[in-house]
Amino acid sequence: MSLTTTLTEQLQTRFAPLHLEVHNESHKHSVPPGSESHFKVVVVSPEFAGLSLVQRHRAVNATLGTLFQQGLHALALHTLTPEEWYAQGGQAPESPPCLGGSKP
Numbered sequence: 001m002s003l004t005t006t007l008t009e010q011l012q013t014r015f016a017p018l019h020l021e022v023h024n025e026s027h028k029h030s031v032p033p034g035s036e037s038h039f040k041v042v043v044v045s046p047e048f049a050g051l052s053l054v055q056r057h058r059a060v061n062a063t064l065g066t067l068f069q070q071g072l073h074a075l076a077l078h079t080l081t082p083e084e085w086y087a088q089g090g091q092a093p094e095s096p097p098c099l100g101g102s103k104p
Helices: 003-015 053-070 082-087
Strands: 019-024 038-044 074-080
Touching: 003 019, 003 038, 003 053, 038 082, 053 074, 074 082
Parallel strands: 038 074
Antiparallel strands: 019 038
């Protein structure tokens, strides 16, 4: 099973999100072709209500913790309540370009 699929399934199970996006952005980094190491994740869930941004990110990282031992290297997290998601027009910001390694 791909890491993308595993990420998606674990986030679906833990947060029952109203909206979930898992984008493999490894190709934007200095990794071999076909890698699954860098991801942008958008999770919209009522479970984030009343939690700080740090608490939300800790909850996602705790859910996916073992995957860091299986090749997951970096997550760009966008964790929103449904109200926050709709207030920003139902879109997450674009990821910035990689500034490290050999990628321009």
